Amino acid sequence: MVRLRVQAMGRSMREGSVTPSQGFSAARALICLLFFTFAMTSDAVGTIVSRVILELHVSLTAAGAFQYVPMAAIAIGAVTLGSLADRLGRQAAIVAGLALYGGSSLLFAFGSTFGVFVSLLALSGLGISVFKTGALALIGDLSPSANSHTRLMNAAEGFFALGSIVGPAAVALLLGAGLSWKWLYVAASVICAGLMILASRMRYPAGHARAAGTSAGDGPVAKGSTARVIKDPFAVGFACVMMLYVAVESAVYVWMPTYVRTYRGSIGWLPLYGLTIFFLLRALGRFMGIWLLRHFHWSAVLAACGLFILTCFAGSVVGGVELGAWLLPASGLAMSVVYPTLNSKGISCFPKSEHGAAAGVLLFFTAAAAAWGPLAMGAVSDAYRDIRMGFVLAAVLALLMFIALLLNWLVDPTRRRLHTLAAAARTDGPGEPQDPGVSAESSAAQSFARRRSLR
Numbered sequence: 001m002v003r004l005r006v007q008a009m010g011r012s013m014r015e016g017s018v019t020p021s022q023g024f025s026a027a028r029a030l031i032c033l034l035f036f037t038f039a040m041t042s043d044a045v046g047t048i049v050s051r052v053i054l055e056l057h058v059s060l061t062a063a064g065a066f067q068y069v070p071m072a073a074i075a076i077g078a079v080t081l082g083s084l085a086d087r088l089g090r091q092a093a094i095v096a097g098l099a100l101y102g103g104s105s106l107l108f109a110f111g112s113t114f115g116v117f118v119s120l121l122a123l124s125g126l127g128i129s130v131f132k133t134g135a136l137a138l139i140g141d142l143s144p145s146a147n148s149h150t151r152l153m154n155a156a157e158g159f160f161a162l163g164s165i166v167g168p169a170a171v172a173l174l175l176g177a178g179l180s181w182k183w184l185y186v187a188a189s190v191i192c193a194g195l196m197i198l199a200s201r202m203r204y205p206a207g208h209a210r211a212a213g214t215s216a217g218d219g220p221v222a223k224g225s226t227a228r229v230i231k232d233p234f235a236v237g238f239a240c241v242m243m244l245y246v247a248v249e250s251a252v253y254v255w256m257p258t259y260v261r262t263y264r265g266s267i268g269w270l271p272l273y274g275l276t277i278f279f280l281l282r283a284l285g286r287f288m289g290i291w292l293l294r295h296f297h298w299s300a301v302l303a304a305c306g307l308f309i310l311t312c313f314a315g316s317v318v319g320g321v322e323l324g325a326w327l328l329p330a331s332g333l334a335m336s337v338v339y340p341t342l343n344s345k346g347i348s349c350f351p352k353s354e355h356g357a358a359a360g361v362l363l364f365f366t367a368a369a370a371a372w373g374p375l376a377m378g379a380v381s382d383a384y385r386d387i388r389m390g391f392v393l394a395a396v397l398a399l400l401m402f403i404a405l406l407l408n409w410l411v412d413p414t415r416r417r418l419h420t421l422a423a424a425a426r427t428d429g430p431g432e433p434q435d436p437g438v439s440a441e442s443s444a445a446q447s448f449a450r451r452r453s454l455r
Helices: 002-014 025-042 045-056 065-081 090-110 114-142 146-176 182-201 206-217 219-223 225-231 233-262 270-295 298-318 320-330 332-348 352-384 387-411 415-424 442-454
Strands: none
Touching (some): 045 114, 045 146, 065 114, 090 182, 114 146, 146 332, 225 233, 233 298, 233 332, 270 320, 332 415
C-alpha cells in the first residue's frame, strides 16, 4: 500500500499535478523578474528620447516613435500571438518571447541609425507581448483562487514599478559616465539570457501541462479562444476601464514634466524629481495594494483609488501648476493598485485554458491606450496652445474611470462569473482565502467551461 502511494505521488510530481500553492517559488520569481526587466527599458524611454533628439537630430514627433512603435507592436502581438501561451504552453511562450526581446535588445549595441533603432523596438515589443501573456497565464496556473491571483499580480506589478525606477536611473548613470544609453538594452539582453535558462529548467504547475496538451488535441478550440474572449462582454468591460487607466497614467509620465516646468513654488527641486517621486510612490503602492486586498473587497479598493486619482487630476487642473506639481506625483500611490487588480480580475473571468488569450486581449487594449493617450493629450494641447488643456482631457478620462469603478463596486457584475470559475478550479490549501461564494457547485462551473468551448 505504501509503495503504491509513493508511486502515485511520483507520477503526480512528474506530470506536474502538484497543487499551485506548493513548491513553485522559482516560477513566481521568474514572473517578477520578467516584469522588472521589460520595465527597465519601456519606462526609460522618456530619458532616452531627449538624448536621441540630440544625437540623431530628429524632431519631437519622430523621437516619439520610441514610445509609440513598441507600444503598437505590443498591442499587435498581444492580439495575434497572445494565444500561444495556451496552444504551445507557458514555457515555450516565455522562452520564445525572451529570445526575441533579448536578441533585439542586444542588437542595439550595433545600431547607429534611427530607422534601425525603431525596427529593433518593434521586434522587442513583439517579444514582450509573447512572454508577458505567457507570464500572465502562468500567474493563473500558480493561483488557487481569485484572491491569490490578484495578490500575485500586484507583486509582479510591484517589481515592474521597481524596474521603472531602475531603468531611468541606469540611463542617467550611463550618460553621466560618458557611456551610451544603448548599454541599457545590452544589460537587458544579458538578463534575458539568464531568465531563459531559468524558464527552460524550472518546474511548471499543472496548468502549464494542460495548456500544452490542449494545443495538441484541441487546436481549433485553442485557435478560436482569442475570438471568444474578444466577444465576451466581461473582457470588453475590463479592457475599456484599463484603457482609461493607462491613458490617465501615461499623462503623468509623458506630459507631467512639461506641465510643471513653469512651477515657481518654494520647493525648487520638485519639478526635477516629480517623476521620480511618482515612480517611487507607484512602487510603494503596488506592495501596499497586497495588504489592502487582503483586508477589503477588491471592488471597494478600486473605487477608493479611482476617487483619489480623480481628486489629484482635478486639483492639478483647478489649482494649476503650483498644486499639480504635488498632486500628480501623489497619484502614483493609488494608480499602483488599479491596473494589476483590473488585469487580474479580467483574466480570472475566463477558464485557465484561455488565460493566455485573455491576457493577450487585455494587453492589446492597454498597449493601444499607451500609444493614443499621450497622442491625444499632445494634440489637444497643441490645438489650444496650452499643456493644461491636455490635463483637462486627462481629468475627464479620470472621471470616466472613477464612474466605471464606482458602478463596478455597487453592481458587482463579475461576482457570479468569478465564483463559478473558482469552484471549477478549487484546489485551495489550508489557510488560502477564497472569495465569498466559492462553495458553488463545481459541476456548474465545469458546465460553464464546456459551454464556452462549444461557442
